[in-house]
Amino acid sequence: MQAQSTVEALGRFAECGYARERVEDNALLRGAGRFGDDLATTAGTLQAAVLRSPHAHARLRKLDITSALAIDGVHAVLTGEDVREWAAPFAVGVRQPMQHWCLAVDKVRYVGEPVAVVVARDRYVAEDALDAVEADYELLDPVVDPEVAAQADAPVLHEGVGANVVNDRHFSYGSPDKAFAEAAHRIALKVRYPRSSCTPIECYVVIADYDVAAGTYDVTANFQGPFALHSVMARALKVGASGLRLRTPPDSGGSFGIKQGVFAYVVLMALAARKAGAPVKWVEDRLEHLQASSSATNRVTEIEAAVSAEGRISALRYDQLDDCGAYLRAPEPATFYRMHGTLTGAYDIQHLEARNRVVLTNKTPTGLNRGFGGPQVYYALERLMQRIAVALDLDPLEVIRRNLVPADAFPYRAPAGSLLDSGNYQSAIEKGAAEGGLDELKQRRDAARREGRLYGIGYCAVVEPSISNMGYITTAMTPAEREKAGPKNGAVATATVGVDPLGGVTVHVSSTPQGQGHRTVAAQVVADVLGLEFETITVNVELDTQKDPWSNASGNYSSRFAGAVAGTVHEAASRIRKRVAAIAAHQFEVDASCIRFGDGRVTVADDDRLSTSFRRMAGTAHWAPALLPEGEPGGLRETAFWSPPQLAAPDVNDHINSSLCYGFVFDYCGVEIDKVTGRVRLDRYVTLHDAGRILNPAVLDGQVRGGFAQGLGAALMEKFEYGADGSFQAGTLADYLIPTTMEVPEPVILHMETPSPFTPLGAKGAGEGNNMSTPVCIANAVADALGESDIELPLTPSRVRAMIGIDEPDAPEGLEPIKPAAGSGSALQASDSVDMPGDPATVFDAMLDPKILAKIIPGCHDLQAVGDNAYKADVTVGVGMIRARYKADVNLSELEPPHALKLSGVGRSAMGTAEGSARVRLTAIEGNRTRLDYDYEAAIGGKFAAVGARMLQGAARVIIGQIFSRLAVELGGGSNAGSWMKRIVDLFRRLFGRSKK
Amino acid sequence: MTRIAANTPCRVRLILNGKERVGQAESRMLLSDFIRHELGATGTHLGCEHGVCGACTVRVDGVASRACLMLAVQAEGRRIDTVEGLCDGDALGDLQAAFKRHHALQCGFCTAGILNSCAEFLDKTPEPSELDVRDMLSGHLCRCTGYTGIVAAVLEVAAQRRGAPPETSHV
Amino acid sequence: MKPAAFDYARPESRGEVLKLLADTGSDARVLAGGQSLMAVLNMRLAEPALVIDIGGVADLGYIEIRDDRLCIGANTRQAELLAWPELAEHAPLLARVMPWVGHFQTRNRGTVCGSITHADPSAELPLSLAVLGGEVVLERRHWRRGRRVVPAAEFFQGLLTTAREPDELLTEVRFPLARADHDYRFTEVAMRHGDFALVALAAVIGPDEIVLGAGGVADRPVVRRIPRDRDFDTELNIFAWSLGAESDAHASAAYRRQLVRELGHKLLTQATP
Known part of the structure; x- marks a missing residue:
């Protein structure tokens, strides 16, 4: 308990613990922030754009960059060949023969995977050149669903591995089999957690340069850490760590974990700069970001509890399948292991079994995302708690209460190894229930239900880990593999405090924040230690790996600032204080223990006459070294490194203390569901946090509110939608929905402070709790309102309404519902028919006539025969203002003159790919006419699928419909547009007797 | 009739925060890129370039507009106001100060656009309800704050401008 | 996400616009408020040869009452219509609808006519025009047949597809007065x-x-006339099925049909508060 005594020795804080306004805001509010794309660049800096795969799974056969290089203003195109020559694949966290290069070298495995980089005068020209690169792909079967991908007969992404499950570990702690055998009840649940991302508003920015003389790279990127990845980048670039100078800009526009993923582009743009022989800047755009930056994993979990008749849980069993996308990109499979030590959550459960399988699918690689691993684990665990309550007819909060870790058990060792540092979960729940108005909320629920409204209350209790153990990821390896690789553990934080010759205090931390107010809080900590006004402290949060102290744990993740970094700042400032005290003691000729700091002065206790300004006293170290006491070297700058001893490497039995601190979050909420629209309205949301000692309450509340809004988004609207063909369908912020002011209510925020015994200031992290708790809390409330057990996120109005039930009246006769497209993919299917003049033979022959074919294909500029009934065409197609020019192959096949044929086409354009085929049947009808019936299938991939998902079905219908209506016109039938609509109009006429027939 | 051929830089002159500024732009250059990279006013940020996130919102002749959905050449002769023009001399303006008091920003990337919308909104709507404020702000995406501080700051400035004293504590 | 290169023209008269359209046709795009077109250009979902900015044509910005019609010119912004003091009196439907159109910031530049020309099946203004039985004025460069008035029912032809020919400019939209x-x-x-x-x-x-x-369900706004003596639920069910609803990432077809029935029932039977 040494740390706590430090805090007590300081007495009352003047700054820490108070809601100071943020020092960051002065510049940001003036538009004077310095974000990545705002920085001055070296003269001659060029702009990069990335060519990306429109396909989810394909072999890259050929890449022709000739036309792109011919465009005025284009300087270079980086391809897989360059990458093979200059770089190495990224290191992977599990022992498997799979290669992940920063650029596709032979295969593409997800939509949006980089295939080439164009470097040009400006971004506009670079994008022109992207459209001119010709890539030739051989399509392979994609696999999107993780459960399908895990099966033996699934298409395999990495042939060298031979399967898509690339890591499969079993863990057993205690005696789970025995506990399950003896349990009164076994209660199980299967849940699917969707893929989403916290999507910062600023996307990735990389500015890279290559020093050809030294063979080294100098890169500025809005990377957030962990700087363990610096080693991954340097190795990929085939240089030592000093060969990659990595710097971060002063400001970064949000990250929430996602800007960890920029590291792959650090390598890519470093190589692009080398290729171009000039500095290169790349600013990721929103489509690139949504489809190809990073995301949380989607996960399928089967969870089961052994439960006593009273609702006490003796054992838990997890079977987790984590979908990490197309490559296991570092630090994956960390999503599993960040939470591994604490799979039992806030509960005192002695026996645990877990199977963790990592599966790869044709989706974007995953990585850090706020809450990292927590949302997935707690969605399973806390949904299960609610199900246990339902099954045993107990109050859900009572089930939580009966299983909590006892208040006198801290520090508490959880079965998988987490050492829960401190807490009092029982008090937290009592406080939360009382101060958040739980009784009143229950009354509201009861009143609503009496009126027949749909109202539910959800609860959840969450242990929020912070300050990750850098060794937890090695739990993915077997003990034998770990033995070979050598131990990894700890979490080194660094901070530097310096005093300049005029007595000004400057602080540097390697925490690379993205808006969390680190400068403010570090200044508060130092101000308290040195007795200065916090506004006078300068804090620098830029990181330069060539000049600044840093370690592999540097960066902004696992909510490590308050516990680790602020504590290390305190340590560095305390060393300065000790040195200044020694200098003052020497000058005043008193013992150093008599020296006091406060109000900007250094004073001898009990003797106000012996007092000098801090500035002057500290300045002595620079201006008059001869006056310094013996042993004081002069100058005044201290760098502290700190790593907690509690963070040991995983042991031979796979116990891992995956984090240093464990805060506690208790949430509950009341929701009302609109019976018609299915919309979920949060009536009240209460969230109680115990994050140890609070350093700045306003900053902390900001973290809670931000996490809550993101958790609410994950619960109600956010999802990265993929088609069955692997097409990405959420490429704009009109498709990927983020809550706005109208959707985010104000939560009731409550706090408790149980200091951590393991951090210098007693503080714990608190940045991620609501990302973990809010999705499942809302899900539990909806489950309560509807009496449903199978709750899948996001709880969109349509999905909720489906759970309420849609009792559809039958369609009126003649109005068959349109067949839904197969799966949720972008494979579009429908049928239609058109009446044509002439007999079937005439119509059939017309379709085989290339002259007529050229006329009926919409926007056909050119049609060249390349074989029997096979053509190459150049067509411009589109709907409304949207148009793209496609190079297409057109074929007529399965000819059964004059009754049937198949018309098919495959097109490629800068907008992506389009494939379609129509089976045509011709039937003679009265009046020497022919009815042309067609069933079509279309698949649209690439950019249009990503940004026009809402329009795909309609667009396919318009374009395919045009072919046949134009045929009718060509055969002399006049305009016959809108046959689908015409059928409806005809039907109306039939139904209402307006028909003249 | 003004006519500018593709790929041909032309001169664009506008009034940026009260000062006449001139720069070069091709017909296709977005106003957002022109302000940032040609005129060097980097306080305006780009979050989506398709008009949804609102980060790039500036005032065009006093009216809050997405700078990513305008061409630089369309701004010829117009008054463009950005975040850099919101200060009261060297001091933060009342809206900016309220944002600071209420911790209405974290990373600050979306803030410039929000401030511009609020500036126009408060001119036109001196007595807004909370719902009015939320409705106006729904054209902006902020990923950090959960919006609480922003709503509180705007309501406070509206009250202040009507003569009520500012709050002293944070939200 | 930057547009491909295009020629830019900013004509100052309607005649100049029509000449440019006559010369360039489907390779031209008309830029008014730009709230749809600019996003499409930025994403390179269209690469027109010419962008015709009609913002400089002075006589295209107006809100007028003529012949029992509320007539709105091609340059009139959505925000201007929303702020028009007589809106609730003359066009109560539009007064209800306009706050749902985009956001404060997009209404500031987006035009009424632009939304109608774009013909997004989920957009509120095309739906309003269709249900009120309004019409649009299309003009082209022609010595005799230079102007036609097209009823909404004929104008909206499908997904983003209208009766406007590539050489025509939608100069005005007309809503019948309340x-x-x-x-x-x-x-x-x-x-x-x-x-x-x-x-x-x-x-x-x-x-x-x-x-x-109904908007947002079929590929265009669809209108149905229901005599007041009919059974609403039967009528609404026919209407719901007739729309050919489809499922997408955000809602199922069944959901859309059911909302047409249930919200429709509320709408027809309960006065708007």
Whole structure:
């Protein structure tokens, strides 16, 4: 308990613990922030754009960059060949023969995977050149669903591995089999957690340069850490760590974990700069970001509890399948292991079994995302708690209460190894229930239900880990593999405090924040230690790996600032204080223990006459070294490194203390569901946090509110939608929905402070709790309102309404519902028919006539025969203002003159790919006419699928419909547009007797 | 009739925060890129370039507009106001100060656009309800704050401008 | 996400616009408020040869009452219509609908005519035009047939598809004025405030007949006339099925049909508060 005594020795804080306004805001509010794309660049800096795969799974056969290089203003195109020559694949966290290069070298495995980089005068020209690169792909079967991908007969992404499950570990702690055998009840649940991302508003920015003389790279990127990845980048670039100078800009526009993923582009743009022989800047755009930056994993979990008749849980069993996308990109499979030590959550459960399988699918690689691993684990665990309550007819909060870790058990060792540092979960729940108005909320629920409204209350209790153990990821390896690789553990934080010759205090931390107010809080900590006004402290949060102290744990993740970094700042400032005290003691000729700091002065206790300004006293170290006491070297700058001893490497039995601190979050909420629209309205949301000692309450509340809004988004609207063909369908912020002011209510925020015994200031992290708790809390409330057990996120109005039930009246006769497209993919299917003049033979022959074919294909500029009934065409197609020019192959096949044929086409354009085929049947009808019936299938991939998902079905219908209506016109039938609509109009006429027939 | 051929830089002159500024732009250059990279006013940020996130919102002749959905050449002769023009001399303006008091920003990337919308909104709507404020702000995406501080700051400035004293504590 | 290169023209008269359209046709795009077109250009979903900015044509910006019609010129912004003091009196449906159109910031530049020309099946303004039985004025460069007036029912032809020919400019949209004995109602469900509708319903309740329109379900706004003596639920069920609803990432077809039935029932039977 040494740390706590430090805090007590300081007495009352003047700054820490108070809601100071943020020092960051002065510049940001003036538009004077310095974000990545705002920085001055070296003269001659060029702009990069990335060519990306429109396909989810394909072999890259050929890449022709000739036309792109011919465009005025284009300087270079980086391809897989360059990458093979200059770089190495990224290191992977599990022992498997799979290669992940920063650029596709032979295969593409997800939509949006980089295939080439164009470097040009400006971004506009670079994008022109992207459209001119010709890539030739051989399509392979994609696999999107993780459960399908895990099966033996699934298409395999990495042939060298031979399967898509690339890591499969079993863990057993205690005696789970025995506990399950003896349990009164076994209660199980299967849940699917969707893929989403916290999507910062600023996307990735990389500015890279290559020093050809030294063979080294100098890169500025809005990377957030962990700087363990610096080693991954340097190795990929085939240089030592000093060969990659990595710097971060002063400001970064949000990250929430996602800007960890920029590291792959650090390598890519470093190589692009080398290729171009000039500095290169790349600013990721929103489509690139949504489809190809990073995301949380989607996960399928089967969870089961052994439960006593009273609702006490003796054992838990997890079977987790984590979908990490197309490559296991570092630090994956960390999503599993960040939470591994604490799979039992806030509960005192002695026996645990877990199977963790990592599966790869044709989706974007995953990585850090706020809450990292927590949302997935707690969605399973806390949904299960609610199900246990339902099954045993107990109050859900009572089930939580009966299983909590006892208040006198801290520090508490959880079965998988987490050492829960401190807490009092029982008090937290009592406080939360009382101060958040739980009784009143229950009354509201009861009143609503009496009126027949749909109202539910959800609860959840969450242990929020912070300050990750850098060794937890090695739990993915077997003990034998770990033995070979050598131990990894700890979490080194660094901070530097310096005093300049005029007595000004400057602080540097390697925490690379993205808006969390680190400068403010570090200044508060130092101000308290040195007795200065916090506004006078300068804090620098830029990181330069060539000049600044840093370690592999540097960066902004696992909510490590308050516990680790602020504590290390305190340590560095305390060393300065000790040195200044020694200098003052020497000058005043008193013992150093008599020296006091406060109000900007250094004073001898009990003797106000012996007092000098801090500035002057500290300045002595620079201006008059001869006056310094013996042993004081002069100058005044201290760098502290700190790593907690509690963070040991995983042991031979796979116990891992995956984090240093464990805060506690208790949430509950009341929701009302609109019976018609299915919309979920949060009536009240209460969230109680115990994050140890609070350093700045306003900053902390900001973290809670931000996490809550993101958790609410994950619960109600956010999802990265993929088609069955692997097409990405959420490429704009009109498709990927983020809550706005109208959707985010104000939560009731409550706090408790149980200091951590393991951090210098007693503080714990608190940045991620609501990302973990809010999705499942809302899900539990909806489950309560509807009496449903199978709750899948996001709880969109349509999905909720489906759970309420849609009792559809039958369609009126003649109005068959349109067949839904197969799966949720972008494979579009429908049928239609058109009446044509002439007999079937005439119509059939017309379709085989290339002259007529050229006329009926919409926007056909050119049609060249390349074989029997096979053509190459150049067509411009589109709907409304949207148009793209496609190079297409057109074929007529399965000819059964004059009754049937198949018309098919495959097109490629800068907008992506389009494939379609129509089976045509011709039937003679009265009046020497022919009815042309067609069933079509279309698949649209690439950019249009990503940004026009809402329009795909309609667009396919318009374009395919045009072919046949134009045929009718060509055969002399006049305009016959809108046959689908015409059928409806005809039907109306039939139904209402307006028909003249 | 003004006519500018593709790929041909032309001169664009506008009034940026009260000062006449001139720069070069091709017909296709977005106003957002022109302000940032040609005129060097980097306080305006780009979050989506398709008009949804609102980060790039500036005032065009006093009216809050997405700078990513305008061409630089369309701004010829117009008054463009950005975040850099919101200060009261060297001091933060009342809206900016309220944002600071209420911790209405974290990373600050979306803030410039929000401030511009609020500036126009408060001119036109001196007595807004909370719902009015939320409705106006729904054209902006902020990923950090959960919006609480922003709503509180705007309501406070509206009250202040009507003569009520500012709050002293944070939200 | 930057546009491909294009020629830019900023004509100062209607005649100049029409000449440019006559010369360039489908390779030209008309830029008014730009709230749809600019996003399409930025994403390179279109690479027109010429962008015709009509912002400099002075006589295209107006809100006027002519012949029992509310006539709105091609340069009139959505915000201007919303702020027009007589809107609630003359066009109560539009007064209800306009706050649902995009956001404060996009209404500031987006034009009424632009939204109607774009013909997004989920957009509120095309639905309003269709349900009110309004019309659009299309002009082209022609010595004799230079101008035609097209009713909404003929104008909207499908997904983003209208009767406008590539050489035509939509110069004006006309909404019939409110009638005293009619009630005008609107309701919408979207994923978030300001999003495109999952289902939008607008109704004109007349003494003998109801005109009900649905947006967001079919590939265009669809209108159905319902005599007041009919059984609403039967009528709504026919209407719901007739729209050919489809499922997408945000809502199922069955959901959309059910909302047409249930929200439709509310809309037809309960006066707007």
